[in-house]
């Protein structure tokens with residue numbers, strides 16, 4: 001069962017409890033049966049599920065709680081806390097410190113998404129204002145350096161590697177030394193994920209770790225491997241001192257319950273999850289917001305961070321326009337551009353409180369994102385004068401055809417955009433101007 005469905009099932013079990021006239025042991029057992037069944041179907045380890053069940057029962061003392069509404073509240077809180085416990089080893093996650101040269105080593109099996117995650121993380125900290133460099137210390141896999149080089153170049157991240165040097169330990173040391181000399185804040189070292197024999201792979205990881213003395217080692221694991229996650233994580237933990245974990249391929253349709261819960265049980269915190277192949281598809285992981293989001297209760301901290309990281313365009317000009325009752329096509333473009341910068345709409349919607357997985361069902365986020373992108377192509381084909389207008393200039397069919405050819409978008413779609421803009425414009429006209437609500441609030445504009 002994928003995580004969205006798991007969230008929806010637990011949510012509806014909790015909702016059903018709200019409708020029960022009498023809350024007793026029988027009702028609690030029925031609720032736990034439903035929740036535990038859903039967790040097992042999502043690949044969560046049987047032992048952990050059993051433990052969770054016992055813990056909730058221990059927390060809820062039916063005899064002490066007087067009213068049914070109190071019982072409901074305590075049960076719901078206990079379930080929430082225990083779900084958090086499943087994914088939280090209660091260990092603070094390492095974060096690179098500013099003003100220090102931080103070294104981070106990546107380990108994980110080939111194909112887990114290690115190289116992709118290295119670049120995603122580098123880009124993440126670059127957005128936070130850090131000077132980040134990537135080192136490719138994988139000499140086993142042909143093409144590993146080229147892959148890192150390609151990813152890093154696309155994200156404008158400096159990289160280090162060698163086509164001639166065969167010793168990964170030497171490359172790791174040289175790369176770290178060079179970036180240290182150049183005063184980088186964060187140096188990320190990617191290592192090999194496969195060898196002729198497993199023992200050789202672990203020996204190489206140990207040697208690299210001994211040579212570069214990383215401040216933290218991140219273990220990258222494929223989230224789709226289910227129950228096998230537990231033994232894989234333990235095997236890595238025995239060889240290297242795993243500090244943090246990234247679970248990849250947790251895209252909407254992934255069945256990641258096994259990886260997430262089993263890994264957390266090994267004692268290292270999950271710090272990020274990979275949710276797609278693109279650079280932005282990396283989400284910070286914290287137990288409570290994760291569970292909250294899964295249950296459709298939103299993730300406000302994630303939303304705030306996403307918005308802060310984007311350095312959105314200041315829209316003072318637009319605010320002035322709106323106060324005057326004016327809304328140009330350019331104002332519309334700037335707003336839609338801000339929305340697109342936040343990433344796929346499905347992710348943003350998921351962070352909104354109250355957006356339960358059921359409510360998301362009717363909303364085709366991919367289609368909406370596609371439409372926004374085609375709107376951007378249309379805006380790109382307009383002249384500055386057209387963008388600064390109220391759109392009436394497009395009553396002229398010649399202009400419409402020109403924009404359609406330039407943008408590769410059908411005329412009906414351009415007309416749909418202009419229609420939406422006109423509707424917004426009418427609202428703005430009512431709200432703005434000296435007599436409107438916004439005009440009164442901002443008479444100077």
Ligand code: GDP
Nearest residue numbers: 110111112113114115116248249274275276277
């Ligand atoms: P490595 O061998 O561990 O370095 O793995 P790579 O970084 O080369 O990734 C292996 C494959 O997994 C590539 O095709 C990546 O695009 C893909 N991949 C990595 N992370 C994610 C993710 O979060 N979601 C999805 N869908 N694919 C991913």
